[in-house]
Amino acid sequence: MKVIPFQVPKITQEAFRIQTDSAPKFYDKLHQHPETQIMLIKKGAGTLIAGDYVGRFSSGDLFLIGSNQPHVFRSDESIHKSKSRATGISLYFEEKYAGENFWQLNELVTIRNFIANVGVGYRIEHDTNLNLTKLIEDLLKATGVERLLSFIQLLKTLSESLDLKPLSIADSKIRFNGSEGKRMNDILQFTLTHSLRKVKIKEVADVANLSAEAFCRYFKLRTGKTYTNFLNEVRVSNACKMLIEKEKSIQEICFETGFANLSHFNRTFKKITRKTPTRYVT
Secondary structure, eight states: OOOSOOOOOOOSSOSOEEEEEEESSOOOSOBOOSSEEEEEEEEOOEEEEETTEEEEEOTTOEEEEOTTOOEEEEEOHHHHHSSOOEEEEEEEEOHHHHOHHHHTOGGGHHHHHHHTTOTTOEEEOHHHHHHHHHHHHHHHHOOHHHHHHHHHHHHHHHHHOSOEEEOSSSOOOOOOOHHHHHHHHHHHHHHHHHTTSOOOHHHHHHHTTSOHHHHHHHHHHHHSSOHHHHHHHHHHHHHHHHHHHTOSOHHHHHHHTTOSOHHHHHHHHHHHHSSOHHHHTO
């Protein structure tokens, strides 16, 4: 499993890169790139992992991913097996694209300061979501100076917005080399595949080729959380999907997402989402 870093295809002499991707699923490897990324989910649903954040994404969601923030948009398995396609519009930019002199202009100081502090990543909500969605769709059709002006307007809107919800608790400056990226990816893929059953620390430690004690230290150091907390966040993300579908009872969802009992499920769910399972979909 090859991993990080992820190479964003780009053309020289462009201020930013925008592209539409449509496939049976989104790119499902944990990766990072120096570019800041704005991701508009046009179609699809799944679990987003970004830094120390684990949560749901669905059609219409809009995210801002910081420079070199490890992340993956993992589509739901049900989407993989259907004929539906995951579709997203990604906008990438960094200083090197337009040139460092451009970003040092006095007129861009507010935007520049904002971009320098987006390492935690954000979910873009409410009116800003609606405004940026239109700007992003307009950018796909714009050419020449109108394209550049729309890009600046988009960044201005972002830098002034109060509708940004942080994803991570702390700015992640971790950069993975090839071997570390592969190890973290193997841990991630194992967890996402086996989270619906009881998982022993030794199992995932074996995947990482570490002793159980060394693995616990390694995972906490690299992610800022214990593996058990991460596993529970993945399970709660799966539970959120099932609650939205409204096809099973809360008790059924509890056991099918890997929790041992209902009281632990309810307590963990509320701690992570700040809502009870009953109130989550009301």
